[in-house]
Amino acid sequence: MTQRIALRDIFFLFAAACLALLPLTGQAQSTVPRAPSVEARSYILMDARSGHIIVQHNADQTMPPASLTKMMTAYIAEREIQSGNISLQDQAPVSVKAWRMGGSRTFLKEGTQVAIDDLLRGIIIQSGNDASVAMAEYIAGSEDAFADLMNQQARALNMNDTHFMNATGWPAENHHSTAHDMARLARAIINDYPEHYDIYAEKEFTYNGITQTNRNLLLWRDSTVDGLKTGHTDEAGYCLVASAKRDEMRLISVVMGTASEQARAQETQKLLTYGFRFFESYKAYSANDVLANPDVWLGAANTVRLGPQKDVQLTVPRDSADRLQADMTINPQLRAPIEKGQQYGTVTIRLDDQVISETPLVALESVEEGGFFSRLWDHIMLFFKGLF
Template sequence: MTFRFSAGRMQAALILAASCLAAPLTAAAQTLVPPPAIEAKAYLLMDFESGQVLMASNADQALPPASLTKMMTSYIVEQALKSGRIKPNDMISVSEHAWCRGSSTESCMYLPLNSQASVMDMLRGIIIQSGNDASKAVAEHLGGTEEAFAQLMNKEAKRLGMTRTQFANATGLPAPNHLASARDLGILARAIIRDSSEYYGIYAEKEFKFNGIKQGNRNALLYTDPTVDGLKTGHTSEAGFCLVASARRNGMRLISVVMGSKSMQSRADQTRAMFNWGFSSFESANLLKAQAPAGVGAVRFGVADQVRAGVARDWSVLVPRGQAAQVRTAVQMQPNLTAPIAKGAVVGKVVASVDGKTLAEQPVVALEAVERAGFFKRSWQQLQGLFR
């Protein structure tokens, strides 16, 4: 598939790259190859580590997500497994509502009516086979009804910061007000990779056999690109062909979202083109290590007069190749920090910049607790404050 670039598109791509990074077009940035032309209703390419968007179009438009919906269904199952609410070998029943009725017109795991399957079989049926029956069955198992489970999905979407998403079912079958944006689906993909690491390997499995029926994963990139390890395909006549994918190369992980593409081939080609552009155009600048002191803030009324601050997780950002050494960080502590301060409480932020222009920001947290001082020390500090 050939991707063409006009002069106008090249200029727009450079502007897009600069705005995504919130940095000036330095000499290195000016040589950035423009992103490929993507023919889809919406698309996005995101850095997994930072959530930084490298290229996008209509990323906040709410669109029918088709079976990309099942990413939230599987995420909730995975988190229920992590919490111990359900066990891998728990058996889930197939109601008449969940049963596919032997239909070949929808994606099914082909679970027999009134049968049972284990949680892990159901999870594979959702992720690999895109089973509507498996999705409905786990929805009823965890939520009582599919409608109640949809409310759990919406609650989880809100918690993750998915602001343009509304779920009406667990499958992605067309329904009024069942919508999601490309940006929100990127956020969800990050959450799956980050929070469901024990189960993320399932998203790369190429086939699954159940009840004597073997079906292949519809993510074509799993068969052609060894760096791709997930996540989910989707298709309805209303939504078009959709794909959320992730790839890891040389320690860098990118997430792509394509919604409303014209065919299975085009969604794969467009995703591949975005990955190739992103990995070849950007490099990672590793800025701060988790729990390492990055700054110190003054504390009022505390046993200690200061608190050390740092990032909760390792922090890196992507920059156009050749700019990593130019990134600078500065910690900005909140004014008037007052004890008690809990370990892990947000006490400020760290700002990454190039040539004085902000690239990204990250909260900094207290690396130790600061207890409230006794009455006499607090009184003395209040008295000192009167004469400043």
């Protein structure tokens, strides 16, 4: 059974409904110009809500991520805080290994103890290698063991082209990631632990009497930018994962392998400007919206409510939402028992003739088998309808 609806209208569809088509005529076609030229070896622009990729180039090419690695270090720390395994007030010891780390530093002192809250800010704002190692050792006992946690988490986030050897991004063989995977990680940081996300927008942090500023220049240049992380090594070039929110739309940009600190900010700004100017986020349906109410045979109830289990978020060219249409395909002859959360159909969303989303329609309630006589009657009806 297939039904079509315009997404501007939310329908309660019943079992006897036939194909319903709302034609859209006279709509002006949106014009989306070519994406800007970006001077980076690899880059991607993603809608944080839908996960839709607006622009990409070499986004799945493996490259050294440099200090972008610390996004995963911070993510695991945030996960451990959320789960109650550690707290922001815990005091982590500073080992000789952490103290001796070169490169960007929070200037921890060997033999002292540092609050997890300070380590988290040292990692995110100052890009402290010493803070990253101290955090890794506190959570997992050693940096090597922590790297195993990082790789497990990468697989859980479908970062399939990423492998970590350390918590800092210090150059190491087989330590690599991609722009696409870094965008996936940024999306997880934003969506999974929003209570910690404000740290990524902080412009400076003082520890041990030393104030250091966030290296993300866009925090000063664009008030809508509120994260996330910079990185640089000779091999990786200058890298930046940035996120910005304007109105109801949040974008994630990743550039890897740019020529300078200024270049990574400039090329990121190009991507963000393009995305916000020519695209918009659109919620087609909310979780648990009732989109269909088909018949159920042999059940204690005669119908079942079907809808999406999660919000259906889309990324579309601006002013094109009126041209969205949806086809709903529902499994024929639904028979009890019906299990809540089980898929019994699909809603396919198109912009003009292009499929842009396919979402399972699941049962929003369970329907148990009916009594003996009601099931007997349904069997008789199915027999005469030739559906038995």
